[in-house]
Amino acid sequence: MNHKLHNQIVNFIWGIADDCLRDVYVRGKYRDVILPMTVIRRLDAVLEPTKEAVLQMKANLDSAGVINQTAALCNVAGQAFCNSSPFMLKDLKSRAKQQQLKADFIEYLDGFSPNVQEILEKFKFRNQIDTMIEADILGLIIERFVSPTINLSSEPVLDDNGEIKLPALDNHSMGVIFEELIRKFNEENNEEAGEHFTPRDVVELMADIAFLPVADKIKDSSYLVYDGACGTGGMLTIAEERLHQLATEHNKEISINLFGQEINPETYAITKADMLLKGEGLQAENVAYGSTLSNDGFPTNSFDFMLSNPPYGKSWKTDLERLGGKGDITDTRFVVTHNGEADFKMIPRSSDGQLLFLANKISKMKHNTELGSRIVEVHNGSSLFTGDAGQGESNLRRYVIENDWLEAIIALPENMFYNTGIATYIWVVTNRKAPHRRGKVQLIDATSLKSPLRKNLGNKNCEFTPEIRTQITNMLIEFAQNEQSKIFDNKEFGYWKITVERPLRLSVDLAREKLADFNSICVAQKETEIMTVISELAEKLQYTKINDYNLFVSELSKVADRINVKLSAKRLNLIRNSLAQTDENAEKVIKKIHKAGKIDANDLYGLFTIDVDGKTCIVEYEPDVNLRDTEQIPLLYIGGIGQFLKDEILSFAPDAWVDESKTQIGYEINFTKYFYKPVELRTLVEIKAEIYELEIETEGLLEQVIGRRK
Structure with missing residues (x-):
């Protein structure tokens, strides 16, 4: 039409x-x-x-x-x-x-x-x-x-x-009319950016990306196509048409079964009607109504091809509550076993659930067929970098990349969609990578590949022509490096997030005025026995300031033992909170001393040793939370965390160490970093020439403004 x-x-x-x-x-x-x-x-x-x-x-x-x-x-x-x-x-x-x-x-x-x-x-x-x-x-x-x-x-x-x-x-044209009517109604109601429908040219590109790379693997068989956010069913319709076309071109006889789920009752009704109009009564029964996240319509199904444009930037709090709350979600689509971790959570923040749709599709991949499964899904930019190491978004990226399922990500031009002009990206995920792609991820910058529309359709001011779609798909299939296509090792996008600790240094001031204040505290808390111990020690040390908290505690214990006063943890905290203060010139506070053979120094970074009774022991210092810092270290950093510590930290803070118990692995994909083109600066010759031109243009201008000097 x-x-x-x-x-x-x-x-x-x-x-x-x-x-x-x-x-x-x-x-x-x-x-x-x-x-x-x-x-x-x-x-x-x-x-x-x-x-x-x-x-x-x-x-x-x-x-x-x-x-x-x-x-x-x-x-x-x-x-x-x-x-x-x-x-x-x-x-x-x-x-x-x-x-x-x-x-x-x-x-x-x-x-x-x-x-x-x-x-x-x-x-x-x-x-x-x-x-x-x-x-x-x-x-x-x-x-x-x-x-x-x-x-x-x-x-x-x-x-x-x-x-x-x-x-x-025909049904395809009728679907276009439905979507255009809904777009106009959404525009009238000022609906949010996430409530949009995927333009046909974008869907056609997604179908090409899904099928063309494996066109030669299509056999005489039955294929299942799924969209977990199917809207009016346009993506399923185009996918079916494209797959049938490719099968015909390769002389294959195939049958296609379409599956979809939609939460909006109107668009669900339109999808059902579209299926019925095609004469596919059974297909219409494969469209489920309700939330894909909290009420999966196909919990036991797996699919050959999955395409979606899920809502992004949209809260999923209602689904979160239905699933049991963030701390109690056990749905195996979102909580998996990975890298030895049995409770690996891929649950994003409640304000944006877009990546859960990808996790849902990954759980439905076929692992026992030659073709496996291919997923093509649209996301906005936050899916690439939102979420710190160990958080749900980062964990999902890690899960996909470390399993070597991420084939490519394609950056689309802005203003490609009806109701939003934001940057969008197509994720291509498969569990059957071609041999030459294994261990690699391809990034394609297609932001400049667009054709302007004669008249805007909402925010949409450009489109993909068939020639542009072919150009993008060829870049994906050819898998070559150029200005618009970059290829990286999987680990390029991963990093360790480490916690760098510095030792706590405390001094204790036993001046008389400090002791007077401490006495008031002891009286208020009915701890007069402690005041007795402190008073005796202060007198022994002549009411001076002690720059070694470890020595202070040792001497305090001796006095307490001699006069039979028990130093409980509560009492030690009272003394420390009242009399001790951080002091960069003080000695480091020892947390624990490990006797030789009790701990392997190679297991931790930044451990220190001391001599105890002529024996070398490993000492752990108490960290100063105010000096605590975090660093991100690329997984490809030569020498790993230990070398980074030596190269970047110990030269500035020789007493620092890494708390391995807090180390997390994260993944993020920064498109700007890989495709950034710096603005070329003008040469000095060009700048000088421009200054001369300006001088000529402004010659005599000052006299015209303020008048000639008399």
């Missing part, structure tokens, strides 16, 4: 909303009538050629006393659905009385088969009938939808000479 005809039909249907609903519904509610009526008219037009045969079959079945008539009537209709009422939609436009029109219209709706009834239920369309009857607009709306000036049928309208007056409207 050409764009001109597409726009004519969309504008015609939009005109029905403006002409018929303006004084009855607010603009945000137009969709409640227009979308279901568009579906009903499409179904009605498809059923029209076989209407008489269906009614005759119904009469025969009624005479025979047959109760379950749906299968037989659908067979006569030649579709996966039917309507057994005595009416066509055009029969209802000329009712003189509104109540008769209401009764006949309800009878007409009731005549649809159960699969269409579910569609009407999801639209909640019956709730609108009374409003339209009371406003006396139902007949007018029907009349407009059956107008002979547009054709919503799958068959062309011919003129008296047998020439095509109005071309047929």
Whole structure:
């Protein structure tokens, strides 16, 4: 269907909303009538050629006393659905009385088969009938939808000479019209950026990326295609068409089963209708309603190809609560075993659940077939870098990359989508990488590959032409290095996040005024015994400042033992909090001394040794939380953490060490880093020439402004 005809039909249907609903519904509610009526008219037009045969079959079945008539009537209709009422939609436009029109219209709706009834239920369309009857607009709306000036049928309208007056409207084109109508309604309602539909040119690129790299591996077989955020089903439709086309080109006989899930009732209803219109009644049963995250419609299925454009930047708090809360999620799609960790969580922050859709698809990959599974999914930029090491987003990137499933990421131009202009990226994930791709990830910068639209569609101001799609797909298949295609080892994107500790240094001030304050504290906490110990030690040390906290505690213990006072941990904390203070000139506070042979110095970074009774022992110092720092070290850093510590830290802080218990592995992908092109600075010659030109241009200007000197 050409764009001109597409726009004519969309504008015609939009005109029905403006002409018929303006004084009855607010603009945000137009969709409640227009979308279901568009579906009903499409179904009605498809059923029209076989209407008489269906009614005759119904009469025969009624005479025979047959109760379950749906299968037989659908067979006569030649579709996966039917309507057994005595009416066509055009029969209802000329009712003189509104109540008769209401009764006949309800009878007409009731005549649809159960699969269409579910569609009407999801639209909640019956709730609108009374409003339209009371406003006396139902007949007018029907009349407009059956107008002979547009054709919503799958068959062309011919003129008296047998020439095509109005071309047929295939299911693909009908899907385009649905999505354009929804886009316009979303635009009217100022819906958020995540509530958008994927443009057909982007979907076609995604289909090419999914299928072309493995086109020579397609066999005479059955293939399962899945979209966990299927919207109106456009991605599934195009994927099916593209896969069939490739199979034909390779002389293969294949069957394709489509599966999808959608949480929005309207778009779910449109997807079901689209499946029914294709004559694929069983396929329509493969579309699940509800949240993919908290109510997976296909928990035991695995799929050959999976394509999606999930919502991004959208909260999933409701799903999080249904799954049991962040700390209690046990869903094996999001909590897996990886690298020896049995409870490896890939759960992102509750404000953005986009990566959970990718995790869901990864859990549905086939691992026992030659082709395996290919996933092609659109995300925004935050999926590449959001989340620190050990957090859900980073863990998912780590899980995918360390399993060597990430084939490529493709950066798309901005303003490719209807309701958002933000940067977007296509992830290509497969568990059957070609041998020359193993251990590698390809990044493709396609941000400059676009063709401007003659007229913007919402935020969308550019598109992928077939030539551009071919160019991008060829870069993926050729797997070559150039300005727009970079190839990296998997570990390029990984890093260790280490915690660098510095020792705590404490001094103790035993001046009389400090002891007076401490005495007040002891009295208040009924710890007068402690004051006795401190007073005796202070007198022994002549009320001086002690720069070695370890020595202070040792001497304190001696005094306490001698006068039989127990130094509990609580009492030691009281003394430390009241009398000790950090002091960069003080000695380091010892946490623990390990006797020789008790600990392997090669197991930890930055351990120190001391002599104890002539024996070398390893000592752990107590860290100063105020001096604690973190560093990110690339996994490809030569020599690893130990060498980094020597090269970058110990030369500035020789007393520092790394707390290995806090080391985390993270992954992030910084596109800007790999494709950044610095602005070329002008040469001194160019700058000098420009200055001379400015001098010439401004010569005499000052005198003109302030007047000549007299």
